[in-house]
Amino acid sequence: MHVLITGANGFVGQSLANHILSQGCVGESKVSRLTLLDRQFDEAVDSSSLDLVVEQHSGDLADDQWLKDTLGRFPMDVIYHLASIPGGMAEKNDQLGRSVNIDATMTLLEICKAQTESIGHKPVLVFASSIAVLGIMPDLVNDDTPLKPQMSYGAHKVVGEVVINDFSRRGWVDGRSLRLPGVLARPPAETGQLSAFLSDIIRELSQGHTFVCPMSAQAKTWASSLPNIIENLIHGAAVEESKLKATRTFTLPTLCFSMAEMVDAIGLVYKQNTKELVSYEPNPMIENLFGCFPSLETPSADEVGFKHDGDLNKLVERALLK
Template sequence: MRILIIGGGGMVGQKLAHNLALSGTLGNRKIAELTLADAFAAQTLSSTANFPIKTVVADITNPVIAQSLITNKPDVIFHLAAVVSGEAEANFEKGYSVNVEGIKNILEAIRLTGNGYMPRLVFTSSVAVYGGPYPEIIHDDFHLQPRTSYGTQKAISELLVNDYSRRGFVDGVSLRLPTICVRPGKPNKAASGFFSNILREPLVGIEAILPASKSATNYFASPRSAVGFLVHAANLDTSVLGDNRAMMMPGVWGTVGDEIDALRRVAGDEIVALIKDEPDPVIEKMLSNWNFPDITSARARALGFKAENTLDEIIQVHIDDELDGKIPGRSK
């Protein structure tokens, strides 16, 4: 089978590619070719695969380029590419161009290929599609009322995936991802980035800025879980989904204070002391539009999607996967 990862140069795309390279299969099918497409050159995978891996620089806001990605008819397409939340809010036109026109161009390229071509498309949506006022718990049938441009763009994209799937052009699944935490590497432009920063930097002995209140809430899952969601979705029997191809992925609800408490339990007071409060009104305003309650994710859980159960587990996954099981920021 042929696999295309759009957004293959990003953190989740790279981790997914490594997973596929190591396994050599997706479900019970052998991988014949993997293509990583992104707006910039994706780094070469360090793991050895028994199939060719290609990297392509591609601007999916250009319909001709989007069509070129579908020329060899990939069997599975992971659409991970996006302008993240903070940047989508700051640059309105870019957010809609990439986050809405990009997925529409890919869907149109699939439709226009025709001749019975109907690949599995796994699209990464976001918890940001929700907006208040919230009930005590968000259930699967809770309405979408996003209060940011990013959330609106993701909600529009979900509807496109639903409609193209209903019409038989594509076999789509939209995964509403929790905030992925702890993100390795450097901070990005996501408004939610600090949820990772306040854990990642202290664990390696670097001060981290906390720009929001400790009462701010979010819904979390690790990068390892994110890859698991994507692989599971690629193998899912979509006939059980009906016309609604979108679902909220499992995760762990918590406040910033809960994150800090978990970090203290896992790594100690010395590490927690590296977190410095510096309120940022812009970040705090955006967070007030989220302020999520707990989310059941019952539909996804019933279909076999799995994530961590505690913030302590999420932090330990980061230590194991990114820090070789050690905490370098802690003095001997």
């Protein structure tokens, strides 16, 4: 099996690549070749002791000719399309956001179409969408909730979901769009993620440091641990196409909790007096984007085997696992 990961040097991409390298398979299928794409890589993968071929390619995903040349050499079985320009960065640079989030996705789909038509081998494409597609939400979110994205990033992800569904309908790709919630805990870095504070609060409070939370104690959000997201990405590629039925787009099961509940869980898991360490200074924009999340039902995702962390203590405990 040949597996491709775009955005392979990112937070989720690195973890997914490391999981595949350590397990040597996706589901029950053995991986023989792993191709990693990103603008640059922090370090090279030493595959000399591995029973699979690993290639890292640095380049601009918005360069469609580079993408076609790089991916046209070997047929692909599974594609994880994780590369994106996230929320804050896409708002600041509209052209960059569209070129990566929309144009590169279309080029990747055209490559899949060309492969299917030339050799009759339809690749599985797992697209990392986002709960940002939901935007303004009602009191209960379920599979029938209308999409009302409030940022360009969310709008771009809606476009990706729609075209992946259409290419799948036409038999050119076996697509699965997974709407990822907040993923915890991201390393401390400038990534353009407006929700980075959700990772920072776990890291800082777990070490006994004070933290100023930009949302109120009662603000509610959704999130999953990185290990849980990796499990769902692997399952997303492994689930049989026949089980997808009427939809190829899934809002992943995740936990809904208040900031006060998260602070309590961090204190319990890491034995810290977190109530004294945290203070709340709500930022209206941040709270509007990330602190007004309602209850969530995900029957379609539940039916095909996607899962959340189980409980908030487990999420907090797993969030800092290496």
